[in-house]
Amino acid sequence: MVSNQEIRDEISQVQTELQEALENLKGQFGKKLNDKERQEIENEFKEINELLERLKTGLIWVALFGKTSVGKSAIINSLMNADVAEVGVEHDKTTIPTPYKKEPWNIVDVPGVMGEALNEKLAVEEAKKAHGHIFVIDGEPYQDEIELFDLVQKNSPDIPKIVFVNKWDMVENNKPKKDQEIIRSRISEKMGKFVKSPEDIVYGSAMLFDQKCDEMIRQELPQLLDRLHESAGTLGALMNILDPAQRAVSLTDSINNRIFDTRLKLARRFIGVFSSVAALAGVVPFATFLVHPPLLVSMVFTICVIMGKKQSKSEAIKITKNVFGTCGKVIGASFVGTVGIVFAADMASTVLTPVGGIGVLVGFLGSIGGVGYLNYKYSATLGEVTIEYIRNNFSWGEEGEGKIIKRCQEQVKEIYLKLKPI
Helix, strand or coil: CCCHHHHHHHHHHHHHHHHHHHHHHHHHHHHHCCHHHHHHHHHHHHHHHHHHHHHCCCCEEEEEECCCCCCHHHHHHHHHCCCCCCCCCCCCCCCCCEEEEECCEEEEECCCCCCCHHHHHHHHHHHHHCCEEEEEECCCCCHHHHHHHHHHHHHCCCCCEEEEECCHHHHHHHCCHHHHHHHHHHHHHHHHHHCCCHHHEEECCCEEEECCCCEEEECCCHHHHHHHHHCCCHHHHHHHHHCCHHHHHHHCHHHHHHHHHHHHHHHHHHHHHHHHHHHHCCCCCHHHHHHCCHHHHHHHHHHHHHCCCCCCHHHHHHHHHHHHHHHHHHHCHHHHHHHHHCCCCCHHHHCCCCCCCCHHHHHHHCCHHHCCHHHHHHHHHHHHHHHHHHHCCCCCCCCHHHHHHHHHHHHHHHHCCCCCCC
16 A cells, blocks of 8 residues: 555655646747736646645645634534534633644634734734634624634635634524524625635534533534535645545535545646646657656546545556556557657646636647647547546446447547637
8 A cells, every 4th residue: 555655755746747847838838928828827837736735744724713612612523523622611712723633634723812912923823824714703703803814814815714603503593584684694794705605604503402411412514514625726625635535425425426526627637737747748659658657657646646546656557558558449549649649738728628727728738749639639538538447446347448438538529629629
């Protein structure tokens, strides 16, 4: 079984290749790109690199911010499905930033700072370390709460944020519907500036009172976990890569399906980026792939990580040879000849088309090495077949290689070939 250190080493190599690709791209096409196009490409590579860097930690780092006694510790217990954080009605249960680690989580309970200079500094430091922030309130927020959230937002504006309105059962059980809607409206008005979507303001209760046993009982928070997985950017990607699939199954099938969908989209993004690396590397004969295919193997290795099925480098080489060779056998000599000349140069545009990304590369990569319509089509096919092979537990399954590859060819026509080939 591949070790965590091997995973980190391989991802470091992937980062090096991506950085080299970016420098090559800017060197070859720098004069043809305007400032906006250049920035778009740099941002794409930066985001991919940032995700790889965080994947190496093997942990999802989430920081919780809110006033004292708002229920942050209870929320941590709910997310981790264990009573790891002390909870109670007394104030200031948490006096210093307290991390709770349980793979893949590292959740930090940040004390309610409320104007204290030292605690404000600690809050900023924790905010910058995190992959995601959860702002916790228990009703319409007061000004001192808003000031805390403003402080975090100012110092970490690009880190995804979710607002969780805790103890919502108290409102539902004690307020008429009309008043509930007024409270929701005021919360949305005050907290909307911190999130990218109204759906990132989530309502729930981390603990509920049980009259039978006369005590507060920890609750699951599927609605909050749902938003963590749906979160835009790095947080959502990490959640869907590192958070165990068993957790999703224990909640709802819809969350599990979204996990796979997110992994699939991210895998296609990586195929696009790696394809640009291969295209920029120059002419690579088919024989080279069978002997030592570094770029393609790196792509396959990374996709395995993304799809939650980590493999060693030697296993990734075997997978690469199998998929590449099988495509050549089923599709024919035209596949070997076309894709073997310059691997997947147009994939950066075709694979990224359904999920967004560096579409600006279409016009430039299409001209490298005389890549034309067939390479456009076959590169997309190779990417789709690789994903299907991994998805099918590294086999061709009951369908068999012929049916899977032909189905992938049809998918390529429907998904990728809507754009006119360069």
